Amino acid sequence: MRPMTSVDRSNPRPDPRPELDGLFGSLIGKPAAGVALAVSGGSDSTALMVLFAEWLAQTGQSPADIFVLTIDHGLRQRSGAEAEWVAQMAAGLGFRHAILPWAGAKPKTGVQAAARAARYRLLVEFMAGTGLSVLMTAHTADDQAETLLMRLARGSGLDGLAAMAPLAPLEAPMLRGKGEIVLARPLLGVAKAWLRAALEARGVPWLEDESNAALIFERSRWRAAGDTFTQLGLTGPSLALSARRLQRARAALDWALAQFCAANAGRYRVDPCGFISLDARAWRALPSELQVRVLGKGIAAAGGAGGPVPLAKLEALAETLATPHAAGRWTLARTAIRAGRGTIVLEREPGRRPWPELALAPGERALWDGRFWVAAGPKLGFPVAVRALGQSGLATLRRQVSLPGGVPSDTLRALPGFWKEAVLFAVPSLAFPCVGGLVSATFAALGDPAGGQEQRSRSPARP
Numbered sequence: 001m002r003p004m005t006s007v008d009r010s011n012p013r014p015d016p017r018p019e020l021d022g023l024f025g026s027l028i029g030k031p032a033a034g035v036a037l038a039v040s041g042g043s044d045s046t047a048l049m050v051l052f053a054e055w056l057a058q059t060g061q062s063p064a065d066i067f068v069l070t071i072d073h074g075l076r077q078r079s080g081a082e083a084e085w086v087a088q089m090a091a092g093l094g095f096r097h098a099i100l101p102w103a104g105a106k107p108k109t110g111v112q113a114a115a116r117a118a119r120y121r122l123l124v125e126f127m128a129g130t131g132l133s134v135l136m137t138a139h140t141a142d143d144q145a146e147t148l149l150m151r152l153a154r155g156s157g158l159d160g161l162a163a164m165a166p167l168a169p170l171e172a173p174m175l176r177g178k179g180e181i182v183l184a185r186p187l188l189g190v191a192k193a194w195l196r197a198a199l200e201a202r203g204v205p206w207l208e209d210e211s212n213a214a215l216i217f218e219r220s221r222w223r224a225a226g227d228t229f230t231q232l233g234l235t236g237p238s239l240a241l242s243a244r245r246l247q248r249a250r251a252a253l254d255w256a257l258a259q260f261c262a263a264n265a266g267r268y269r270v271d272p273c274g275f276i277s278l279d280a281r282a283w284r285a286l287p288s289e290l291q292v293r294v295l296g297k298g299i300a301a302a303g304g305a306g307g308p309v310p311l312a313k314l315e316a317l318a319e320t321l322a323t324p325h326a327a328g329r330w331t332l333a334r335t336a337i338r339a340g341r342g343t344i345v346l347e348r349e350p351g352r353r354p355w356p357e358l359a360l361a362p363g364e365r366a367l368w369d370g371r372f373w374v375a376a377g378p379k380l381g382f383p384v385a386v387r388a389l390g391q392s393g394l395a396t397l398r399r400q401v402s403l404p405g406g407v408p409s410d411t412l413r414a415l416p417g418f419w420k421e422a423v424l425f426a427v428p429s430l431a432f433p434c435v436g437g438l439v440s441a442t443f444a445a446l447g448d449p450a451g452g453q454e455q456r457s458r459s460p461a462r463p
Contacts (some may be wrong), residue, residue, distance in 0.1 A: 020055035023186045027166060030059060031435045034133040035184075036067040037095070041086045041207035044138035047195035050204055052136070053093040063094035069126060070117045072101045075111070082207055100126055124170065127181055129379025139164055139185045142192045145239035157311050158253070158289075162246040164188060182273055191236060235418060245409050257293045260286065268294065270445045273429050274371055275347040275411045276302050283344065292318045295344075301349060301445035302346040303335035336410065348414040355388035355414075372416050372429075380438050385419045389427065393417050401432055416441045 028035065036420065037052060039045040049068060056063050059373060066141065068090035072083040083099045090097040100122040107114045123135060126363050144164055151160040166188050170181040199206060260282075261268040267282040276298040283294060295318050296309045313332055327340040336349040348371065356369050361383045365375035376385050394413050397403065403412065418426040426432060429440040 001007075002459055020051060020058060023190070024052060024055045025059070025185050027184055028136070031061055032056065032134075034131065035136060036069050036123070036127055036132045036134070037136045038119075038138070039068050039070055039086055039090065041070070041082055041089075041244040042138075043196050043199060043206040043208075044091070044140055044187065044192060046204065046206040047199050048136065048138040049090065049093060049095070050199065051087065051105060051202060052186075053095070064096065066095050067126075067130070067132060068095045068097045069123055070097070070099050072099050074102055075106060075115070075117070085207065098126060120170070123245075124181060133180065134182050134184050136171060136184045136186065136316050137242075138187055138195075140187050140190055140195065141240040142236050143205065144188055144243050145234075145236040146316050147237050148243050149159055149234075158246060158250055161245060162250045164243070165247055186345070189240065251290065252402045256290055257297065260290065260294055261297065268298070270291055270443065271407070271411075272446060273407050273411055274302070274443050275345060275408060276445065278346070280321075280326075280339065280342050280344050284324070288318070288322070291322060295321070297335050298346045299335040299337070301371070301443075302348060303333045304348065304444070305334045306370045307333075309333045345408065347411045350410055350413070351388075355390065357385055357387040360384050360386055367444065368416050368441075369414075372445055373440075373444055374416055374418075374428075375440045376418075377438045377440075382420060384425060384439065385421075386416050387419065389413055389415050389424075391418045393424055397427060397432065401430075405432065 013116075024032070037045075037049055039049050041365045053063055053180075056066070068086070068091065069088045070083045072079050074080075080452075087097040087099060102122065127133070127135060147164060148161060154160070164185060166185050168183050170183045210412050212420075259265075267279045269277045271277070272323070278294065283291060286294065292311075292314055296314050299309050299314070310330065317330055317332055317337065320330070321344060322337055328338075330337045334349050334351075336347050338345045338347075348369070358366055358368060358374075360366065360374065360376040362376050362380040363378040364372060366386075368386050369388070370375045376384055390413055393411075415427060415429050417424055418428070418441075426439050428439050429443075
């Protein structure tokens with residue numbers, strides 16, 4: 001970053017006093033509890049911090065419990081001094097502040113992507129550890145337009161072209177089982193030039209990051225082409241408007257998806273043992289876009305891979321399955337897909353790698369294999385290991401109980417078993433044994449339970 005930009009007081013620009021309640025109050029509500037601001041010191045995030053402080057003052061709220069968080073990426077010699085500058089600015093406005101350093105070796109390639117991943121990891125870890133639930137960022141209308149163009153160049157579908165939403169849950173592996181953090185973008189409809197004018201009118205300086213103009217980065221190249229796009233009518237406001245309209249269309253599709261997958265509809269059945277079955281005839285009657293979305297939702301839940309299902313492969317699979325009387329077996333994103341006899345079944349693909357194993361102490365819960373919320377009750381009295389039943393565990397279980405019918409054998413082998421040392425202690429998904437409240441396992445597709453209560457999926461296995 002260059003030294004702080006100084007304000008030219010000889011030619012002040014008019015003060016664009018904003019309707020602050022429209023920016024903040026309508027998005028996060030009042031009071032502003034559990035909020036953290038991500039501030040780097042650039043013009044956008046500095047404006048976010050200043051305007052938010054003004055809104056708090058207007059609404060009679062104190063900034064003393066609000067955290068401003070700054071990441072010190074350590075990629076430049078002055079990064080530490082810049083983070084300290086933000087700390088002083090935040091303190092002057094009455095906020096609390098924390099500097100979060102990105103420690104360790106830095107990659108030689110893909111620096112921006114790695115820095116972004118590190119940034120959100122550090123922010124999430126701090127917020128989860130301090131009980132904060134809303135992360136406010138300074139994404140602007142310009143960022144929205146650039147994101148839409150970048151995704152359009154990659155051939156993204158509707159979800160990608162809808163770009164960034166004003167409010168969205170922050171997806172992060174380290175959050176699983178620790179609550180939810182909401183990502184709030186109050187400036188998403190505001191132009192960068194407007195924010196700079198607001199800072200200049202207030203006599204507030206900011207930092208300039210020279211890397212924002214470095215053409216080795218994709219976003220910088222799109223930014224540099226801005227004048228050409230403007231001449232063609234592709235302005236920031238018009239692109240942001242398109243993104244908002246695409247978000248509206250996505251919301252309508254999400255609603256239609258939820259209607260099809262409703263628990264009482266009988267067309268999309270989620271079994272607590274970890275598989276999903278679709279009524280093939282009802283699914284094929286859907287418009288193709290909804291076919292893809294229903295299939296993608298089921299594959300993400302049944303496979304538990306954790307990332308988005310590749311759209312091109314998902315579209316190809318949906319096209320194959322949409323063929324009347326399609327039958328066969330396919331795999332995608334750790335999910336085995338079987339079609340036949342009027343039903344499409346989605347279940348966890350037998351692992352090519354060893355199944356995950358985790359240790360649970362009494363009172364702990366976690367997401368196992370990306371598919372099951374597992375918990376050990378506080379009264380259990382000893383730690384347990386959670387791992388897939390596998391062939392040997394299933395054989396042990398068969399010798400002790402009569403297993404329920406209707407559950408594919410691969411699904412049974414992929415169920416989480418609870419072991420006390422080398423002894424299979426419990427399989428809660430099959431209510432074996434009846435250990436009410438001591439351990440639990442709930443298929444994540446059924447939701448994120450509060451934890452601690454045993455979730456019985458069917459009648460107890462019989463001795």
